[in-house]
Amino acid sequence: MNDTTTQHPTPRRVRVRAPELIGKGGWLNTGGKQYTLADLRGKIVVLDFWTFCCVNCLHVLDELRELEEKHRDTVVVIGVHSPKFAHEAEHRAVVDAVERYEVEHPVLDDPELATWKQYAVRAWPTLVVIDPEGYVVAQHAGEGHAHAIERLVAELEAEHGAKGTLRRGDGPYVAPDPEPTVLRFPGKALLLPDGDFLVSDTTRHQLVRLAADGETVVRRYGSGERGFVDGTAEHARFSEPQGLALLDNATVVVADTVNHALRRLDPATGEVSTLAGSGRQWWQGAPTSGLAWEVDLSSPWDVAVFAGKVWIAMAGVHQLWTYDPADCTVAVAAGTTNEGLVDGPGADAWFAQPSGLAATADRLWLADSETSALRWVDLDGVVHTAVGTGLFDFGHRDGAAEQALLQHPLGVTVLPDGSVAVSDTYNHALRRYDPATGEVTTLATDLREPSDAVLVGDDIVVVESARHRLTRLRLPEETVKVEAVAHRTQRAATEVAPGSLRLEVIFQAPPGQKLDERYGPSTRLLVSATPPELLLRGEGADPALSRTLELNPSISEGVLHVSAMAASCDDTASNSGSAAGANEYPACHVHQQDWGVPVRITDGGADRLPLVLAGMDESL
Template sequence: MNIKRKSEFFIISSICLLSFLTCHKIPTIKLRDFPFQKNIEPSHTLEFPVDSDWFNTKEPLTKDKLLGKVVFLNFLSYTCINCEHILQDLKSIERKWSNELAVITIYSDRNYSKEKNEIVRQAILLNDIDHPVVIDKDFSLWQTYNLNSWPTLIIIHPNGEILGQFSGEDIFQSLDSIVSEVVKDSESSDTLNRNKTLPLKKTIEPERLLYFPEKLAIDAKEKLLYVSDSKNNRILKIHIESGEILESIGSGYSGNKDGDYDSSEFNHPQGIFLKDKSLFVADTKNHSIRKIHLEKKVVETIAGNFSRARTIHLPGFGKNVNLSSPKDILELQGTLYIAMSGHHQIWKMDLKTSEIDLFIGSGNNNLLDGNFKDASLSHPYRMTYHDNTLYFTDRETNAIRSAKLIQEKVDTLAGKGIFESGDVDGIFPKTRLQNPSDLFYHDGLIYFSDSQNHKIKTLNPITKEIKTLIHSKNFDETVHANKDNSFEPSGISLFQNKIYFADIKNHSIRILDLKTKELSELKIKTHLNIFKNKNSFYDKFQTYKLKEIKISPKSNFLNLNIRLSKGFSWKYNSPFYFKKTSLNENAVKFLSPKEEYLQRPKFPVSFPIQTISENSEIQIHSVLYYNKLNQPLQELLKKVQIQIKVIVDRYGVVNPTVDLEI
């Protein structure tokens, strides 16, 4: 449904529903008054399939648990940009009506597989969803309520009757009025129960070095890798060969402050683009474009005023213009191109004058080729450029499109439409993708990440032929991924004939050698304390006092081997923390940084040391992440302090190993 039709439908629905609430007692409203819900029997409302998978709850929700509350059933898709927007409006309504309202988000997917549970869990974390979430595995709930678009809200009275539905976004004021009227009526009819509570259990994870990394930008000359660390609300500067985090840009807290690296704030930054000594950032949930001055070490807002645009297009200058969920940026000859996902368009900004204007797209959410003005896009996500042509991924239509700048014409290279997805190589129009993400042009081909097919593929822009380059299943022994041994590629870039890509699922950076086809991982580490909760992170370590060891003065390493009890496994996609202390450095001295964060450490971990003489006590603080084998999605944390007395002896062990089972 395009935005204009959404708006018209939304207004009509609002008027109809509000008139019913004003002119009729709510319990007397009959389902026949709502023809779009004529297939729903009253006894079937608030019923969910018994095999449904739930999140953010201790147990599945039933009708009995929900009666007594005003209920919103919020139908979403995890690639729908308008669905992201409605979640923000719902947060405001939930805060205001916390005792009267229950919101349930329903992710509907006609191509359900068990793997989609992990995708939904990621969506919950990315969008900070606190209320219950359920997966509509086979579209049964979607069909029951006779729906035809995302996002759609079904509104249910505390007595269980359906009142109406809304499709679209920007709904706070209307829904706030409706909830107020329903609450008044249900109080008079004694059907509202403010004291009833739902069995909630929020999906949470500990802090990570990388948390949903999105886009990459490479400074080949300086051998630097910039990463938009989206959920950590920061940009990381990493040495591309050692994996050492050199600088963290942004405090890590969600906000919109400009300033130096430590005090500035971002809100889910995604697209980044490196140009000379500046790094441009699409600060998606701030609805703004930021510029990082790499020499001055300062963050500046250059476009957007941190408020989401409600109209399709309103030209203007710099910070006076409202933007809508910019997902990527690309600079060409003084013009900054912006993937304005919230409006299904591409905008442009003159960096000299700061003038911002529409560039491509009618604003209709669809897959329609043609001239720049009339073409329809659908959640433009990432962009690249070659030979007077912009190439971009269209996320909701699972498509890759081209925009020829001279001819001003949009053409589809892969993809068919919003409800068409799959994993089919070959030649257009037979090819199918599933949520393609980032892309770059190299040597006649477009390399792109076909994210939810867990593949990196190539596309010939002339013949429109797609071929799979790698699939995560080919690398089960090397990726150390989640239980299904798969990666989910997002940001993708080229350096020295190697593809670097962000594995958004496993919160890591991987490297594919194009010559050898070998896949490896960039081991991210740092001696910086870049976590937000800097104090509580180091509290409450459990102490283990181990027996003394004799160490040879010829030793160059001290090895630490920590083992888990039976029934547990390491959760390698979190940053393991190690702090090493020698109370007598004349005896034993650690040569590596005192504090380190290691991504995916392989036990035993080796620490470089220098041994001289005498005795010392060594202390190693470590923060470890693991899970139960039968609960792979639940992450557990263990803080240990290891104390060992060390005697330097010429008959001691060379490079000894300290062993501990927890």
């Protein structure tokens, strides 16, 4: 041990003063009080830059729950809501999302991305740690960093406890009063054979059976407490259930989203069992097929029976999976885990949070929410796009499919004539796509965050998630005319110089961990572009986390799609003081993030693009 280590028992950190927290929408979950960083001095502050459309952000919310509970008297988590879609900039929508996902910490509503820009954030989600003296000490992009932040928090508690700069006690969180509605942010609905409705009452972690009127409660399934428990209707537990599909034996498959599992409900007896999923979230490198209850899943959002199997919209990893009831196995059916819009054979296709499914005899329709797209899979497993252009274009525009726009749809419903109704969630509308004509029209507006719909005779019953109800509509003969609106995600483009651009993904293994190269490379970098012509050189996958790209000077602007992964393992040899004391099987942790970086080609622009995956950020 050298003298420097002896003098500094804790790691030296870059001393960067944290910028102020600014948000035009104000604060939520604080009892009406507005806060500044000065009010939080003495606490360890974790800023969570999130947006409620982003499934990776929802994963991080769940990762942070244990940290918040364990360090409740020293740590304050602040959610900085930073919208992507136009709807997410509406204050009422943020209020709803905070309740919907049981966010139990203060949230700053920042619709203009003011704080996002001050902290030089480039991706959802991003976590920033601020020490009790108001200095930024770490920044992490993506998921899987709770373990590293836990270690850092322990170090900061010891360091600032010794200095007298740590202030213990209750934080600023004030729980809102619960609302006494029958349903609370319902997700999906299913028409049962007897005419009743089964609804996933997502925020209350239950399934609710409603009579044919869509209002009268017949029975509730699940205790109403978040958890993963099989058993009777009164004792079973779910965690934010979503999609529902009816099997031939009259039982129901449930996409138990936050439990990363498929459950089975027998509506007659109320018995709940587990069909698939270990309860753990799938990470890169884990098995993608096998016995259903042994394989990890990732935020299954919807389910549908197609071609003899249960298809799963695996929103958490941007894929479609299947569950085979005949042999109780699961497997990937389509998608590479890269986020985007790419058609073709299932093994090559890209999705972005598939969230709604509906099957016909020869097509599986899906709502691909983050690309604001309606897509479909044929019987050969080939993926096609009917409506939608990519991650950053959205709006409300009817007309020819190639010009039409949706905004983060979550549900699809096949209509009697073969056309498709789309629950166009962030446009608060029900839209219709006609494959025969290639036209998109609007069936209904003024719906509040519709997330699904089911046919009942000549009517369509819509799940109005943010109005906490089912709404029955008569299918109109003529569509409603609405004024066309188009949007592009309001993120400032990074100005880069034509020619060579050095892309560097910055990853520093958290304290007490190291990259483990025993079985090959532990990092991976994948790069592509929209339009593809933007990149003359540098696309594709490689283990190195830095790469020189060659940009096409004839393309004025576009988007660089960057996906990075790094796996670090506990450095048990250093923790124990000797290799002999090391654990032969150290715990390993996967850090991964996808970036969509809008770029503008201009003389005098930057020739280096740094992206922080994990570690301290010296660029603020």
